[in-house]
Amino acid sequence: MRVTNLTERSMEFTSNAFLVEPGEGESGRSVLVDAGSDESAFDGVDDVDALVLTHTHPDHVGAVEYVVSRYGVEVWAPDESYSNADHRLRDGDSVEMAGEEFTVLETPGHKDEHVCLYCETEGVLFSGDLVFPGGSFGRTDLGEGDGEVLVESIRKVLEYTEGKPLRELHAGHQPSVEGDVRRHVEASLRNAEAMV
Ligand SMILES: [Zn+2]
Numbered sequence: 052m053r054v055t056n057l058t059e060r061s062m063e064f065t066s067n068a069f070l071v072e073p074g075e076g077e078s079g080r081s082v083l084v085d086a087g088s089d090e091s092a093f094d095g096v097d098d099v100d101a102l103v104l105t106h107t108h109p110d111h112v113g114a115v116e117y118v119v120s121r122y123g124v125e126v127w128a129p130d131e132s133y134s135n136a137d138h139r140l141r142d143g144d145s146v147e148m149a150g151e152e153f154t155v156l157e158t159p160g161h162k163d164e165h166v167c168l169y170c171e172t173e174g175v176l177f178s179g180d181l182v183f184p185g186g187s188f189g190r191t192d193l194g195e196g197d198g199e200v201l202v203e204s205i206r207k208v209l210e211y212t213e214g215k216p217l218r219e220l221h222a223g224h225q226p227s228v229e230g231d232v233r234r235h236v237e238a239s240l241r242n243a244e245a246m247v
Pocket residue numbers: 106108161162180
């Protein structure tokens with residue numbers, strides 16, 4: 052599996068948009084995790100099979116219509132009400148990306164309808180705006196934000212991944228981290244607990 056942050060060089064305000072592709076000699080779907088809001092991030096990207104959204108804040112979905120019309124993909128989102136969604140993501144669903152199975156974890160607190168995606172075989176976590184590398188966490192001062200709910204969601208991720216590999220953290224903002232990334236999530240939990 053290869054994960055590329057397409058918005059790494061963006062000069063516009065956007066979330067990260069990750070392309071999850073099969074590695075050399077592997078097979079599976081090329082899936083975009085969040086669309087971001089910078090259409091130029093897709094220059095040179097020819098192959099996208101599906102779009103999965105962690106949540107539908109504007110910086111994560113600004114380029115959705117562009118992505119849908121360019122690649123003809125269907126959209127999976129945690130909210131029923133989001134007009135560009137073809138499928139609803141629910142807690143415990145599994146989503147195939149790059150031939151690997153990712154589990155959907157409903158993780159509200161930053162926004163009511165928000166999911167993380169975790170692949171046990173690869174130890175990869177897409178955390179959306181729940182937690183960021185370095186111990187920070189998603190804003191709770193927006194419309195549906197709730198600090199206590201956010202803390203519960205971070206605990207849920209740590210409990211779900213307890214005793215399982217956690218080697219890569221790809222969040223909605225900031226560069227990704229690799230290695231022992233559990234400590235990043237644990238730091239986010241401590242810092243979020245201190246806030247509420
Ligand atoms: Zn957000």
